[in-house]
Amino acid sequence: MSSRENILGRIREALQVKAPQPHLQAPLTPTNHPPQGKEWLPDGGESLTESLAILEGQLAKLKTVLVRVPNETLAVEAVKLLSQEKGWKQVAYQGHPLVTPIAQSLACQTWQADADFNKQKLEQCDVSLTSCETIVAQLGSILVSSQTSGGRALSVLPHAHVVIARTSQVVPDLADAIRQIKERYGQKLPSMLSFITGPSRTGDIERILVLGAHGPKELFLVLIDG
Amino acid sequence: MSDPKAIFLKDASVSTADGDQRAFIRKALGGYYVNRDLQKARFRNWEKARDAASMAKWSAVNDLGNQLEKFVGNFEKNGGVVHWAQDAAEAREIILKIAADAKAKAIIKSKCMTSEEIHLNDALEKAGYGVVESDLGEFIQQLRGEAPYHFVFPCMHVKREAISELFTKHLGTAPTNSPEELTMIARRHLRQLYVDADIGISGANFLVAETGQISITENEGNARLTTALPKIHIALAGIEKVVKNLDDLAILLPMLATAGAGQPMTCYNTLYSGPRQKGECDGPEQFHLVLLDNGRTRLLADPEQRDALHCIRCGACLNVCPIFKNIGGLAYGTTYQGPIGSVITPHLRGLKQWNHLSGASSLCGACTDACPVRIDLHHHLLHNRRNAVKTNPTLFDRVFHFGFNFVIQRPKLFAFGGKVFRTTLPLLKKLPLPYLSAWLKTRDLPTPPSQSFRAQWKDQNHE
Numbered sequence: 001m002s003s004r005e006n007i008l009g010r011i012r013e014a015l016q017v018k019a020p021q022p023h024l025q026a027p028l029t030p031t032n033h034p035p036q037g038k039e040w041l042p043d044g045g046e047s048l049t050e051s052l053a054i055l056e057g058q059l060a061k062l063k064t065v066l067v068r069v070p071n072e073t074l075a076v077e078a079v080k081l082l083s084q085e086k087g088w089k090q091v092a093y094q095g096h097p098l099v100t101p102i103a104q105s106l107a108c109q110t111w112q113a114d115a116d117f118n119k120q121k122l123e124q125c126d127v128s129l130t131s132c133e134t135i136v137a138q139l140g141s142i143l144v145s146s147q148t149s150g151g152r153a154l155s156v157l158p159h160a161h162v163v164i165a166r167t168s169q170v171v172p173d174l175a176d177a178i179r180q181i182k183e184r185y186g187q188k189l190p191s192m193l194s195f196i197t198g199p200s201r202t203g204d205i206e207r208i209l210v211l212g213a214h215g216p217k218e219l220f221l222v223l224i225d226g
Numbered sequence: 227m228s229d230p231k232a233i234f235l236k237d238a239s240v241s242t243a244d245g246d247q248r249a250f251i252r253k254a255l256g257g258y259y260v261n262r263d264l265q266k267a268r269f270r271n272w273e274k275a276r277d278a279a280s281m282a283k284w285s286a287v288n289d290l291g292n293q294l295e296k297f298v299g300n301f302e303k304n305g306g307v308v309h310w311a312q313d314a315a316e317a318r319e320i321i322l323k324i325a326a327d328a329k330a331k332a333i334i335k336s337k338c339m340t341s342e343e344i345h346l347n348d349a350l351e352k353a354g355y356g357v358v359e360s361d362l363g364e365f366i367q368q369l370r371g372e373a374p375y376h377f378v379f380p381c382m383h384v385k386r387e388a389i390s391e392l393f394t395k396h397l398g399t400a401p402t403n404s405p406e407e408l409t410m411i412a413r414r415h416l417r418q419l420y421v422d423a424d425i426g427i428s429g430a431n432f433l434v435a436e437t438g439q440i441s442i443t444e445n446e447g448n449a450r451l452t453t454a455l456p457k458i459h460i461a462l463a464g465i466e467k468v469v470k471n472l473d474d475l476a477i478l479l480p481m482l483a484t485a486g487a488g489q490p491m492t493c494y495n496t497l498y499s500g501p502r503q504k505g506e507c508d509g510p511e512q513f514h515l516v517l518l519d520n521g522r523t524r525l526l527a528d529p530e531q532r533d534a535l536h537c538i539r540c541g542a543c544l545n546v547c548p549i550f551k552n553i554g555g556l557a558y559g560t561t562y563q564g565p566i567g568s569v570i571t572p573h574l575r576g577l578k579q580w581n582h583l584s585g586a587s588s589l590c591g592a593c594t595d596a597c598p599v600r601i602d603l604h605h606h607l608l609h610n611r612r613n614a615v616k617t618n619p620t621l622f623d624r625v626f627h628f629g630f631n632f633v634i635q636r637p638k639l640f641a642f643g644g645k646v647f648r649t650t651l652p653l654l655k656k657l658p659l660p661y662l663s664a665w666l667k668t669r670d671l672p673t674p675p676s677q678s679f680r681a682q683w684k685d686q687n688h689e
Contacts, residue, residue: 003310007465007519011291014527019288022280022533022600040271040278041480042490058490114507119421119455139480139491151507152454156447156494175476182472189437191304191503192453194496195479200447201493204363204379205386205405207254213362213409214416215447215494 044138044172051137051172058140062198063211064219072098075224076105079129079162082220083108086160092122093129094150098164098224103129114150122153127160128216133193134180135165135221138173141197142221143181147190155196161216166224230559231582237557238586247383248552254382255545261488262542268490269480279481280600282474283536286435290526293435293468294517300438304500306513314344317518321346321427321460322353324514328458330355330424334416336442336449337361338429339377339539340462340518343561343574346427358419360448362412369396375555377562378486378541383554416448426452426510430463431538432478436471438499440515443482445493453498459510461498465517466526466535472497478538485598486540521574531606534569536599543593543603549586558583565593569606577610578618584610641678648674 001009045051059066067082069075079102083091092113093103103110113122122128130150133143142163144155155161171177174195181193200215211217241247266272286293298308311317325333333355335341347368350357359368363380367373369392374380381389389408390401399411420426428449432441440461442449453459469478475495483489502509525535544550544564555563560571560583568583584607593603615623633639651674655666675682 003312003316006312007310007517007523008291008294010519010523011294011465011526014523015288015290017527017529019284019529019532022277022284022536038476040269040274041477042268043270062490117507119508123417123421141491141495146503146506146509152509153451154508156450156454173476174479175473178472178476189304189439189497189499191500191506191509192496192498193439194450194494195491197489197491197493197495199493200445202362202409202446203487204361204366204381205384205389205408207257207379207382208405210406210409212413213446213448214360214413214420214451 038173038175041173042138044136044176046172048167048170051170052167055135055137055140055170058137059221062140064140064142064198064221067220067222068225069222070225072101072224075164075222076102078222079164080106082162083127086127086218088126088160090125091127091129092125092154092158094131094154096131096148096150096164098131098166099129102164113154117151117153119153119157122157125158127162128154128158129162129164130155132163132165132169133184134177135170135223136172136174136177136195137170139195139197141174141177141195142219143177144194144196145190146192152192155194156200156215159212159216160218160220161196161199162220162222164222164224166226168226170223230579234557234559234582234586237559238553241554241557242552247554250385251383251551251554254379255551258488258545262484262545263488265484265488265490269484275477275481276598276600278477279538279598280533280536282469282478283538283599284533286469286474287466287526287532287535289470290465290468293470294433294465297433297435297438297468298517300435301433301440301499301515302438304438305503306438306500306515309514309516311516311518311520313520314518317344317462317516317520318346318349320516321462322349324458324460324512325350325353325355325425328424328512330458332419332423333357333425333427334419334423334452334456335359335364335427336429336444336452337364337380338427338462339374339561340429340464341427342374343520344462344518346462358416358423360416360420360446360452361444362409362446362448365412365416366392369393373556373561375563376541376544376550377539377567378544383556420451420455423452423456425458425460426456427460427462428452430461430467430515431482432475433463433468434472434475434497435468437497439472439497440499441475441479442496442498443479443492443494444496445487445489447494450494450496453496453510454508457510458512458514459498459501460514460516462516462518464522465519466522466537481598482538482540485542485596525570525573528573530609531569531573533599533601534566534573534603534606536601537566537570538599539566540598542596542598546592546596548588548590548592553586565603565607566601569601569603569610572610572614577614581610581614581618584608584614641680644678648676648678
């Protein structure tokens, strides 16, 4: 017998004796089981205005820098200013209608990383510019994927990460983000989906918060109205 | 001295006597309590959310066979390879074979407690591979040659001065007392290692049956890099990590973050559903998953304690445990410390040798209150004690229970015993007895009444 058969056999045997349901405050019915149970989780807002307000609060607490701009032209200007202020020299970007025009307008060495991937070169970059799938107001999370955010490494290897998105990409909570992903991809999910919640951090030394453990030290979200 | 109980008693008495260390741990946990409570307050109903989280795990664990098969089917459809390991040795062999087939040299690891459980690093090093832990806490513990102190905060007991010395010795860096600079030293040291590694090894926090994805939760970004840059990704997970639906994560991920570290959401929560796909510019060519039993089916076979398999390894029960805070994480001598470790280790490694951990509890129930998936932890410690007495009674257990049974069934003997006890109790105070004298140094022993309860009842009431 293979290990697979052995383990599954032991599981079947073990489960012949039923375990009692957990001691619950109130019995759960299919209607309040997740994701419908989301009304117990932190609030994500009822309208886009509410969601955006919650998102702003969450991002500030998580040390993600939010830059709100009314249109794409001003998004270009905002990122230009950022790059001057931070002194970025090498910029890796994802080929994307929202991102490419911004990257190409920067007075830096720019490189479309998803067109000709090179991990050694990516490691040297100061910053990456990508799009994202969805933004979760409830938690301040930005969902990136290997298919629509320039692969796996682009959003985590350079020292800073700038995400360009539209306010229409903001959803109230995690359950909404998951539903959207299922609708968008069905059975063909990207090989990586990552909820990014603030810049990389660690508290491993004396439980003191330090940003930029291995991933980006700085995370910027440029949010374009519309 | 290889008896785990004897080692535990010795180590625990040494660590408990270290007042500085205990104060340091209390201080380190102080910030956690504040942040955890702030985040819990953002939940509209934390208790109901705990119900939902516990039901999500209950329904998966109690249908484990079907859910695992569904998960594996979907995982394989996505292009991953599944390996089943009945025990630690088989899991090590599987991973060594993948490494040998790939002619690998350098291996980078992200945090994986299951790999501690199977002593994977030792096996890989013996076989000649360079293995580096990339999680900062695990990296520090690897340099120290010490097991993790806490399965979420591996080096929470190490002071910054000691880390500075450690880095100076092993990495040749200048001494510094700044946690930020120390973190940056590790960051610089590890970056090239991600790029050069042939294999990345990770754990998995959840296996999603519906989609065949594995979910990894982390703060540092090291797991993201470990699973992005090397050609091969190997994930190692216990079979109990399965959940039915992707929707379940909408509750489990925020709860894991809040209970585990007082965060709204851990920094990176990543779902992987296979190796690099067509049209993706990077990612590993091979994606292997090793599913480990190693005693978990034994725990599954005990319906009373089956809910211990609901554990999402957040570490909340350690952070509130008065025993953990006093004896520290290393004294347990187990992969999983604290209340959850004391519950599951006897099932994973044997009740006879590891039952003593169930005695190292004040049964205060703080762990049960803290558990986001409502595992009945402190009652399970009692269940373990009961099971140990039933299956492997010690000489003391046998003599005591025989004596108790004998006396309790003979009213006259019981009354006589009571009388002897009442008259001798005041004398006991004056004798230098072990334990009792120490206890009485700071406490009063009330004078016993002259009459027994039964005699008083007879006199006052009613017969």
